[in-house]
Amino acid sequence: MAERASYDVGYRVGVGCAVLGAVMVLGVMVLAQRGLGRAVSVPLVLFGLAIMLAGILAGLRFKDLRVPPELQASMREVRQGQWVVNLVLITGAAVAVSVFAGAQMWNAASGEAAVQWPVLMVAAVFMLIGLIELTLYRWRPLLDEEITRRFAGEAKAWGFAAAVAGMAVSMGLMLVDLRWGVSSLLPVIAGSLWVAGLRLWWLMRRAERG
Amino acid sequence: MVEARLVVDLKAVRQVAGLTQGELAERAGVSRKTVNTIENGVFTPSVTVALLLAEALDVPLDDLFRLVR
Numbered sequence: 001m002a003e004r005a006s007y008d009v010g011y012r013v014g015v016g017c018a019v020l021g022a023v024m025v026l027g028v029m030v031l032a033q034r035g036l037g038r039a040v041s042v043p044l045v046l047f048g049l050a051i052m053l054a055g056i057l058a059g060l061r062f063k064d065l066r067v068p069p070e071l072q073a074s075m076r077e078v079r080q081g082q083w084v085v086n087l088v089l090i091t092g093a094a095v096a097v098s099v100f101a102g103a104q105m106w107n108a109a110s111g112e113a114a115v116q117w118p119v120l121m122v123a124a125v126f127m128l129i130g131l132i133e134l135t136l137y138r139w140r141p142l143l144d145e146e147i148t149r150r151f152a153g154e155a156k157a158w159g160f161a162a163a164v165a166g167m168a169v170s171m172g173l174m175l176v177d178l179r180w181g182v183s184s185l186l187p188v189i190a191g192s193l194w195v196a197g198l199r200l201w202w203l204m205r206r207a208e209r210g
Numbered sequence: 211m212v213e214a215r216l217v218v219d220l221k222a223v224r225q226v227a228g229l230t231q232g233e234l235a236e237r238a239g240v241s242r243k244t245v246n247t248i249e250n251g252v253f254t255p256s257v258t259v260a261l262l263l264a265e266a267l268d269v270p271l272d273d274l275f276r277l278v279r
Contacts, residue, residue: 076241077241080241145241146255146256147240147241147243147247207243207247207253208242209246
């Protein structure tokens, strides 16, 4: 019974520590901006990064756990289906939130309002979760197989191409009007993740059809 | 170098064995998507997966995959 419950441990440990570390780093960065001394903030940032690294190493160590054979066939298809749908929804939500964040950045760049850190952080968290879903599937034995590695690789290549094209457009907009360039950066990054998620969903959907 | 093309006979061998894609996937420990994409020529598997499929069907590897020049 213990073995049944343990198949996703590496992923959970790794993601838990990575999110904890990221929240610490982001929190300290905000506090540092509000006057926390460098002597305090730098060690705390390093501590947060150490937690992230420890989580990643722990996740890789636990990767050896295997799914019991009697569970593989029934659970693999279900988990892979859930994975791609979650990825599309999370990255889609990241696009929606980053549009709000982009509007905030527009106001900040125009000097009309201060930067709204909570909105930016919500967007960053959605993007982080999307990135984790897209990259750390290899810690989850039910998701990690040759076909998903190939599809995820292709999806990441699409996302990267979208990011490069989007960044080029953003840089071009910056030359015309700095506000356009600054406010488009977050939606471009989130949109690239969404492109990768949609490509992965499409490839998996096509593979399911005979 | 002589051009070689990979021909996949997995579908025919599986049907002769009377197995569905899902049943073969379960025997080989892969997903049904893997079997489906190999049969359709979308995905060329590694030697490891190819051997798992041959083992699951109890046939030699070159019954499933062969090169045509």
